[in-house]
Amino acid sequence: MNKSLVHIADLSKIYPGAIESPEAGRGTYAIQDLNLQIEAGEFVAIVGRSGSGKTTLLNILGGLDRDYEGQVFIADQNLAKMDDVELSKMRNQTIGFVFQAFHLLPQLTVFENVLLPSRFSDYSDTEIFQQRAQIALARTGLLHRASSLPTSLSAGERQRVAIARAILNRPPILLCDEPTGNLDAETGQLVLDLFMELCENDGTTLIIATHEQRVSKAATRKVVLEAGRLVDDGGKA
Amino acid sequence: MIWQARVDMIKGAISKSRRHFAFSVVGLVVGASTLAFFLALSNGVQERVLNRLYPVNQVEFQAETVGLFGLGMEVPTKMDVATLTALEKLEGVTSVYPKQRAKFQARLWGGADVLGRDARVESFFDGIEPALIADELRQAEAAVLGPEILDLPCEQDSACGIGGKCSDGFCTRPTWWNIFADLGATAWCDNDDNCPVGMSCLAGRCRVSCDERCGDGQACEAGACVPICRNDSECNMGAVCLVSKGICEQLQCRLDDANDQLANDINRQRGTVVAPSLRAGQPCPEGTYCAAKNLALVHGTCEAPIPALISPFLLEVYNSMVATALGLKRLGGLQVVLGVNFAILFGESYFVADGPITERVVRRAKVVGFSPKAMEFGVTVPLPYVVRANAAQRGRQASAEYTSVVVETRHNEDVPMLVQDAKVLGLTLAPKSEEGRKAANVLLILTIVFAVVSLVILAISAINIAHTFMMLVTERRMEIAIYRSVGATLNDIRLLFLGEAAILGLVGGSLGVLLAWVMGIVVNAMAASVFAHIPGSPESLFSFNLYIVLVAVACAIIFALAGAWLPARSAAKTDPAMVLSQG
Incomplete structure (x- = not known):
């Protein structure tokens, strides 16, 4: 039994076939022998250069990438031992994703985009989901744009819609990949404030991959990756 | 995932790609209408002409x-x-x-x-x-x-x-x-x-x-x-x-x-x-x-x-x-x-x-x-x-x-x-019964030939559907990856595409039956002038029944599903991590 919300032990991820392989013929390490524990309610910034393994780590934590060595536990559950249905349910209920490129569906309205996770939920009470979507949009300050299409929104607004979608099911963990990467400084700050508010008020665990100092400074813990290795875990290792 | 949500998503997807689907459905309409037309014609000739002349479960014998x-x-x-x-x-x-x-x-x-x-x-x-x-x-x-x-x-x-x-x-x-x-x-x-x-x-x-x-x-x-x-x-x-x-x-x-x-x-x-x-x-x-x-x-x-x-x-x-x-x-x-x-x-x-x-x-x-x-x-x-x-x-x-x-x-x-x-x-066998058996055999062979032709048309339309769906899967890789990131299972993705194919089949099959019915009316009208002077001629050469409608629509659905089967598997295999990372 692990006490940490996220527990990573000896995690390695190899992209096969690269010629610059350090170990003859196996490929390139995206992540190598990574050990990390994250407690509930932490705001963790994962920093490092491009290609240091930040996105790969988030994909593994979110169960989108299952091709790795080592063990990853989320809320005491070993991801490697979960089947597709269990992993999908975890992505629906336990984890929210926020991407640098927002990844909203252009044919759906803002409100429908926010409701998207409810379509894959086992619960059929649409009223509850609609109430939650309104609350999520209200928290991100976009209730007035509920019926707009994403194409009519600014970049900052789109990212806030993506955050509203991520928190619809009130997941305990948010995985964010460069969430302010496409935003100007002012808009980025707004989004960062929103994250901090979620962390402080809701106790949401934030794991944000970023190369922005502003974000890493705001985090309660900074984890540094270099060429797939953990070089600094913010003093908690 | 609840079925209502699944249906909503299928409706949304069809609405978004209606032009692609409109082209795909044409083949199904032609195939299903051909099948329904010939089955109804065969049924009608059997019921209204052959069975009157040579009832199916009656046979006449004479002394050798x-x-x-x-x-x-x-x-x-x-x-x-x-x-x-x-x-x-x-x-x-x-x-x-x-x-x-x-x-x-x-x-x-x-x-x-x-x-x-x-x-x-x-x-x-x-x-x-x-x-x-x-x-x-x-x-x-x-x-x-x-x-x-x-x-x-x-x-x-x-x-x-x-x-x-x-x-x-x-x-x-x-x-x-x-x-x-x-x-x-x-x-x-x-x-x-x-x-x-x-x-x-x-x-x-x-x-x-x-x-x-x-x-x-x-x-x-x-x-x-x-x-x-x-x-x-x-x-x-x-x-x-x-x-x-x-x-x-x-x-x-x-x-x-x-x-x-x-x-x-x-x-x-x-x-x-x-x-x-x-x-x-x-x-x-x-x-x-x-x-x-x-x-x-x-x-x-x-x-x-x-x-x-x-x-x-x-x-x-x-x-x-x-x-x-x-x-x-x-x-x-x-x-x-x-x-x-x-x-x-x-x-x-x-x-x-x-x-x-x-x-x-x-x-x-x-x-x-x-x-x-x-x-x-x-x-x-x-x-x-x-x-x-x-x-x-x-x-x-x-x-x-x-x-x-x-x-x-x-x-x-x-x-x-x-x-x-x-x-x-x-x-x-009396000569009339012998003729009846021969006529029934000829009708059966013709029905089989035309049914096979109809099925070939449906098979070609299935290939067309496969092509369309493959294209759609490629176009919708990001959409699939987003669905996966918010909790869609592999099965949800497969069923999404197969559901779209089933709806295509249903629409194509239904339109096909309707077209066959209209063609039946036209052929009857043309035949009426030819048969007008023959007393006792059947009013209609066609006999549509629930069985024919179901067979035609079911065939259209089955071939649409067959066409979409591989693309649906391919859609489910989309690597969401890679697609989402590429932005």
Whole structure:
């Protein structure tokens, strides 16, 4: 039994076939022998250069990438031992994703985009989901744009819609990949404030991959990756 | 994932890609419509043409012919009651209906009412079991005359259809099909050999002797079994109920002149009743005539005309050849001949010498229906009439041998085995049944060929669908990855695409059936002008039923799903991590 919300032990991820392989013929390490524990309610910034393994780590934590060595536990559950249905349910209920490129569906309205996770939920009470979507949009300050299409929104607004979608099911963990990467400084700050508010008020665990100092400074813990290795875990290792 | 959400997503996806789907659905529409069109055509031809000519679970046998060495003749083997009994015991046989042809010469004349003048022709006729044909007659009659029972208010007879009468302000009409039955004509005789098997000659008439057991509803009177009754309506036409005895007795009558039998007008043949005394002095009841024993005698019994069927083919020949050549009126339809009276003169012929006058007998007949099962060149009457006439004219032995037999089986599949078994009994398929089997085989082969063509069209449309879906999967990789990131399972993704394909199939199949139905209407309209002059032609060559609709729509759905199967698997295999990282 692990006490940490996220527990990573000896995690390695190899992209096969690269010629610059350090170990003859196996490929390139995206992540190598990574050990990390994250407690509930932490705001963790994962920093490092491009290609240091930040996105790969988030994909593994979110169960989108299952091709790795080592063990990853989320809320005491070993991801490697979960089947597709269990992993999908975890992505629906336990984890929210926020991407640098927002990844909203252009044919759906803002409100429908926010409701998207409810379509894959086992619960059929649409009223509850609609109430939650309104609350999520209200928290991100976009209730007035509920019926707009994403194409009519600014970049900052789109990212806030993506955050509203991520928190619809009130997941305990948010995985964010460069969430302010496409935003100007002012808009980025707004989004960062929103994250901090979620962390402080809701106790949401934030794991944000970023190369922005502003974000890493705001985090309660900074984890540094270099060429797939953990070089600094913010003093908690 | 709940089904409502799944349906919403499928609807959304179809709406978004409607142009792609519109092109994909065309192939399904063409394939499903072709399939439905040919299945309905095959079904219609089977039901409305073939089954009427050659019912599926009925097959007709005749006695095998044996060649007489050196004489160049073929003589049929015997088919008698023993053969029929053996047939009844064969596996799968439910009913056996013997047929017998008249075995003596005859001429007929009549029809002036509808032809303009009397037709006079050599007559051939055969006897058929009324039970074999009752349903068919009823359906044919309903098709041309409408419902049997008319509660229609009326003011005059013409408002009540053919044979209808307006009485007390309401229409009444004979149910013609019901009249095709043994009405109990008197069979005259001099000795037992003039009577059919099972009857004896008692007081100059063929009757069932009380030595045999009398059947239900019969009593023994003067050594013969006679029908019992409480009033006249329980007796045959031309008979009265002798209430004191509780039995039916045929009215005996007398003609003024024996030559009145040759008159065209049936009313001149009603004669005068001579017995029983309570009706003496009156003419035979309306609708009956005084049927004398032979052309030389004036004494006879009051009898109803023999009910007769004619073949639609005969009418076609009449309209296309006879009417033109002889300058007679063409007949507008089968229904106009219903109720037409004519006379048959047994024992005379245009081709061979007439029999002695004491063997020449005049009988009246009335057309009560039409059927492809009727003789093509002649008239068909209920079997007992022919049996009695053959016995009277040619002796008991002639009446005991049947010409052919229609055997009804429980299932169509029983027929091949039955044909084998019947061969052992010395029976072979009658030419008409043989034709029926060949026609059914040809229809089956054509149906299979066109069904295969339809399935090939559907298969091509499935390939087209596969191509479209592959393209859509590539276009929608990001959408799939987003769904996966918010909790969609592999199965959700697969079902999303398969659901879209199923809807395509449903829409394509339904439109296809609709198109086939419309094409059926067009083809029927075109065929109607070709078939207009052929009496008894089917109104529609097509028969759409739920089974055909379901098969066509199901095939469209199955082929759409088959086309989308690999793309759906490919969609589920989309790597969300890679797609989302690429932005």
